[in-house]
Amino acid sequence: MTALLYTLGVVSFVVAILVSIGLHEFGHLIPAKKFGCKVPQWFIGFGPTVWSKQIGDTEYGVKAIPLGGYVKIVGMLPPGAQDLVEETTYDEDGEAVHKVRRSNTGMFTQLISDARAAEWEYVKQHDTDRLFYRLAWWKKVIVMAGGPMVNIAIAFSLFVLLFWTYGNPRDQVIEPTVASVPACVIPVEEAGRDCTSSDPATPAAEAGIRPGDVIVSFNGTPFEDWDSFQSQIRANADGDAVIEVRRDGELLTLDTNTTVTLRQTSIEDDALTEVGFLGVQPEVRLATGGPIYTAIQMETMTVETAKALGQLPVKVYEVGRAIVGLQERDPESPVSIVGGGRFAGEAAASEDFPVTEKLVTLLFLIASFNFFIGMFNFVPLLPLDGGHIAGALYEGAKRGLARLRGRPDPGHVDVAKLLPVAYVVGLAMLVMGVVLIVADLVVPLHLS
Numbered sequence: 432m433t434a435l436l437y438t439l440g441v442v443s444f445v446v447a448i449l450v451s452i453g454l455h456e457f458g459h460l461i462p463a464k465k466f467g468c469k470v471p472q473w474f475i476g477f478g479p480t481v482w483s484k485q486i487g488d489t490e491y492g493v494k495a496i497p498l499g500g501y502v503k504i505v506g507m508l509p510p511g512a513q514d515l516v517e518e519t520t521y522d523e524d525g526e527a528v529h530k531v532r533r534s535n536t537g538m539f540t541q542l543i544s545d546a547r548a549a550e551w552e553y554v555k556q557h558d559t560d561r562l563f564y565r566l567a568w569w570k571k572v573i574v575m576a577g578g579p580m581v582n583i584a585i586a587f588s589l590f591v592l593l594f595w596t597y598g599n600p601r602d603q604v605i606e607p608t609v610a611s612v613p614a615c616v617i618p619v620e621e622a623g624r625d626c627t628s629s630d631p632a633t634p635a636a637e638a639g640i641r642p643g644d645v646i647v648s649f650n651g652t653p654f655e656d657w658d659s660f661q662s663q664i665r666a667n668a669d670g671d672a673v674i675e676v677r678r679d680g681e682l683l684t685l686d687t688n689t690t691v692t693l694r695q696t697s698i699e700d701d702a703l704t705e706v707g708f709l710g711v712q713p714e715v716r717l718a719t720g721g722p723i724y725t726a727i728q729m730e731t732m733t734v735e736t737a738k739a740l741g742q743l744p745v746k747v748y749e750v751g752r753a754i755v756g757l758q759e760r761d762p763e764s765p766v767s768i769v770g771g772g773r774f775a776g777e778a779a780a781s782e783d784f785p786v787t788e789k790l791v792t793l794l795f796l797i798a799s800f801n802f803f804i805g806m807f808n809f810v811p812l813l814p815l816d817g818g819h820i821a822g823a824l825y826e827g828a829k830r831g832l833a834r835l836r837g838r839p840d841p842g843h844v845d846v847a848k849l850l851p852v853a854y855v856v857g858l859a860m861l862v863m864g865v866v867l868i869v870a871d872l873v874v875p876l877h878l879s
Contacts, residue, residue, distance in 0.1 A: 433780045451585055455581050458582075460473055474500055475492075498768070506564050583806075594720050595721050597719075600717060604716050609713065610642060616710065631690065633690075636710060644676040650672060664709045665706035771800055812852065813852055818856075822844050829841050
């Protein structure tokens with residue numbers, strides 16, 4: 432049963448991500464068709480075709496390697512190679528077929544020339560008005576932003592559902608209600624063991640504080656929040672402590688003395704300091720909220736993800752060092768779809784997770800991956816969608832500035848000139864992807 436649940440978790444996650452990728456590509460395809468572009472292909476995966484179906488002038492299908500997807504929009508590159516056409520023939524339908532002369536003046540020039548030539552393979556004589564590069568700059572932005580925005584929308588929808596019904600694990604609310612009262616004071620270095628006869632009772636236990644009591648005040652100071660309450664206790668050292676609590680609707684005043692013990696006073700600092708100690712644990716619940724709350728949380732996630740993307744090459748380099756045993760893998764390091772599938776499988780197979788927790792974990796994973804995919808695609812570098820968006824925005828600014836100055840229209844921005852950058856970025860993405868996949872197989876991270 433455990434193996435079956437593990438497999439079910441992995442398959443569910445992978446299928447969900449592939450569906451998300453397909454919807455991402457529809458996010459490009461639908462506005463492209465709406466604006467009149469020719470879209471001959473929509474595929475999930477890469478490599479050999481497993482299945483495909485022609486609907487209208489678009490071939491929809493699935494390929495063998497499920498590591499992404501693509502939609503082919505004809506005319507992404509302006510026809511800067513028209514002067515390189517050395518022969519024009521006609522096919523059986525009377526359509527012009529252009530043979531483009533390859534340039535041999537340098538490696539980068541060759542790459543650009545080859546890319547332009549590939550565009551001609553799909554361009555027919557009657558497609559002149561259906562080419563992507565001829566769209567208004569704002570239409571280009573809509574087409575290219577459509578894909579990642581679908582991923583953001585998927586993430587938002589799932590986060591709204593989860594935050595509204597289950598709560599946000601990243602946003603915990605500490606209640607004034609006592610959850611538990613330890614029976615004795617145990618040194619930090621021995622945390623986790625049971626009490627012995629030599630361990631002193633906690634001041635809270637001596638005062639008679641019980642789980643379910645609601646803290647009202649400490650030494651006459653009304654309770655505001657748990658941090659303030661904890662600070663008052665620590666500053667009290669071994670002094671008198673008068674705690675007011677509400678129990679079953681009745682207000683009670685309990686007297687004791689706080690004791691002094693060594694405790695860590697900061698998450699960032701492991702140093703132990705002698706502080707006052709009472710011995711109560713608060714109830715903690717997950718914050719909940721609807722669409723507005725989710726939008727605020729995703730704003731924070733956006734900032735965090737942007738910072739993480741800036742550090743991604745360094746993080747992947749550290750993961751590479753972990754693969755060859757030069758360092759331990761950071762639990763916060765990025766993972767590939769293989770790692771995400773492992774997380775989903777472990778959650779589904781875990782006996783410690785009830786069914787609700789299994790489903791919630793899977794949905795959080797799907798939402799998080801979609802959010803990252805969306806954000807990553809907005810990076811303003813080719814071949815990512817953000818690179819095309821940046822080119823379209825530059826074209827709009829350039830043409831607008833020309834109009835303001837009364838100068839001739841400068842024409843379309845030739846993104847083909849940035850193809851060498853696209854190849855370098857694409858290679859870097861491929862290398863990082865391979866490193867993360869290998870790491871998730873060799874030095875995997877686990878849920879716990």
